[in-house]
Amino acid sequence: MSKSTRQRSARERLAEERRRQAIRDKQRKLIVGVLSGVLVAAVVVVVAVLVVNRSSQSDQKAVAYTGPLAPISRQSDGSILMSKQDVTQPTLEIYEDFQCPMCKRFEERVGDKVKSLAAKGKVRVVYRPFQLFKAPDFQEPVPSVSRRGANAAMCAPADHWPSYAKTLFAYQPEEGKEGFADKELLNWARDLGFYTPAFESCVTGAQKAGDVDKSTQYAAAQNVTGTPTLKVNGQPLSQETVQQIFGDPSSLEQLLTKSATSTASASPSPSASKQ
Known part of the structure; x- marks a missing residue:
């Protein structure tokens, strides 16, 4: 194999590797984006549940009198x-x-x-x-x-x-x-x-x-x-x-x-x- 052929083959392999790496990077970004969206949705659900629970309960607790009393x-x-x-x-x-x-x-x-x-x-x-x-x-x-x-x-x-x-x-x-x-x-x-x-x-x-x-x-x-x-x-x-x-x-x-x-x-x- 001539020297020029070997150089061209190396360049092709490098280009192929870069193409594959680009695909992997794109897939990784897509997965991260999906997971982030799921996480945000989960947080929204949790906050909504907390708000609903809080709205069904009074934040103001009764104040008990604990001192001496007559009948x-x-x-x-x-x-x-x-x-x-x-x-x-x-x-x-x-x-x-x-x-x-x-x-x-x-x-x-x-x-x-x-x-x-x-x-x-x-x-x-x-x-x-x-x-x-x-x-x-x-x-x-x-x-x-x-x-x-x-x-x-x-x-x-x-x-x-x-x-x-x-x-x-x-x-x-x-x-x-x-x-x-x-x-x-x-x-x-x-x-x-x-x-x-x-x-x-x-x-x-x-x-x-x-x-x-x-x-x-x-x-x-x-x-x-x-x-x-x-x-x-x-x-x-x-x-x-x-x-x-x-x-x-x-x-x-x-x-x-x-x-x-x-x-x-x-x-x-x-x-x-x-x-």
Whole structure:
């Protein structure tokens, strides 16, 4: 074989090898592209599943109250009584709306103090939730949110009131925004361990709407025009006094002690009543 023939043959073999290498490279790129597409599709599926699962669950977990408590019962008018059995005075009434920002602040600042004083037998507490925000004075969705919160609170068992009310305030919707959706109201009951089909029907069917209306009418009859309104032995506390309590929750105990002393001194003694 001549030298030129050998060189031409070598060039042909090199060209053939390059052609085959090019084919292999193309096949490898195709496989990588397919695998990448499969991987992206898998990621999309996983993300979609996570989104669906998250949308079916509430990200907002209920806030349980774990401090001291006096016995709790629901009164015939729908209000909540928190008091030791032998405590009759002083009585602290709290008129509140779960859509009210100042009520939320009161719960955060003073709520635990109120419960602690009741547990110590220093006060008889009556919680009076009602619907302050009503149409046409307030535009939707504020009235509906206010009403749903009050209805759900009245559906909750009395012994779970402290935790459920605390949760409603903790996740209070911003005024003008939707909130207190049925899913949230029911999930919080599940978190706190008192969910039942009856509770679900009460919430979704607004079965306590009549009680909400009655409590709202009662608040109006008591000249309650804002929340939170605090009354001690039937007498409303001034705005200055309420602000003082906001700033220094311990001042509430001093006020109640003074009220109890005044009530006791104003009451006739047994010997005096016989004269």
